[in-house]
Amino acid sequence: MEVQIQPPNQSLDVSLMFDNFDIDILVKVLSHTMLSPFFMFWLPVFFWFNDVPYTDPVFFGTSAYVIGVAVFWFTKWHSRLYRNQGSLIYGPGSLDWGEQIILITGGSSGIGELIANTCAVRNVTVIVLDVNPIVTENYNINYYKCDVSKWEEVEAVSKQIIEEIGHPTILINNAGVVQGKLLVDLTPEDVQQTFSVNTLAHFWTLKAFLPGLIERKKGHIITMSSVAGMVGMARMTDYNASKAALISLHESLRYELDHKYN
Template structure:
């Protein structure tokens, strides 16, 4: 794999565990204060106890604000319940980690390794599929050498796994590669490798393990895509296209499970992160301006791992946009061209070809 990108000015640290102050932290605080109906409910109550009449603009305005915020969160929550055939009264039962068999592709390094070790700590049977062995002290992590880009290897290994361990209940498609070349500089082998690992591997693992989930009518499939699948970037054409295919695959799979196999209990989670501080992008140089770090923060791998574990715990089908700015990326194609170009300029994906996303 070749990534022709400029090195960072600062040493690359893939073990960053602390939170920097950025827009994501600000949004998290606001979500629990000014944008929380439970918190803001007491504001009009306070004015009422102070003797402010109902017709006063202050009381009316704060009450309308609380109603608006409550309506937003209610619709958002109902949308999730509708997608997951959930109940307005009863939530899903606790996720039984001890009964799970988790398959992780590309689990020997980066995000996959973090997820594998985190699951292992929860007494989960973990299966790592990778061309390189995982270095770990967790006894319940099982390594199977497999090039997931090749159907013959996936088919053979899947039969061995089912025979020796059992049918997997969680599939985390995490393996990925990046070339970092201009379109005309990509060799046929480069393009073949990118799509084989980033896209076709998802088809092969689904073909191998999905029938068992359909038979049991339960399971969870995590698809690791990228914000890059929704935008265009120089020197990333093959990577972006391979990640865009995963977004469509995720949606199509969801509708097949719901309407063709009648298995809504098989959950699907699509992960769409921005730039992640993994070895795969260790040579990426990003802007060092404080405003850029505030609005377009890079994500430590532990953040992705925590989000995946939380998604499994919640037992809901969902799409995870990380960090906060990623929520607005799907709307860029709907904007005028100058707004779209400005958005990509701000995120450094349009005029800085040495920048990349995971």
């Protein structure tokens, strides 16, 4: 009996190569190559070692591009120093992850769950506020049931958290809902829920935990907004408006923290 052995299928589904490709990967690659002054610096150096005259358009254009990229990076770096209360001489202090208590709203699913588990790997004490419990194997994630859209629940659970664990040092306001309906199809309850969870919840958690951050004169507040807060989209009128409000809230809070507290 003759047995025929078929060669293995060498075909490759090219689409699989791009399953995990997104704009973040592209930006990451460009930031370390074409948009990195440390990478692009060697291009005019190469021309210089090859005796390319300074007046050569390619040499001149490349040098101007590198200078522009360097200015962009310096501006970006200086902006980061300002946001973290640093200066050109003294940069912001390093963050000791082991001493941090991170509170995440809406941390039982989606992005919030990913953030909670990622932070837990750094040996950080993580607190999750959500109406549903988080399913995790990380021992340092503490779950508290709370509807963050209701001030009474936030106020009560904040006192419990401070007493049992301590004052959060990093507040991540992440909870959010999406209705996905046309404006005329939205019920008053839909609109109320969207703004209560997406916007008002930020006010309630800030009112509860911001005084502790101000008293210790350090901490971090992370507002999870969206590009949807800056553009319009169909079936997203309530969601976009709630996220636009968060952008304004965060900017106004920044001015208060910079100028109204000693």
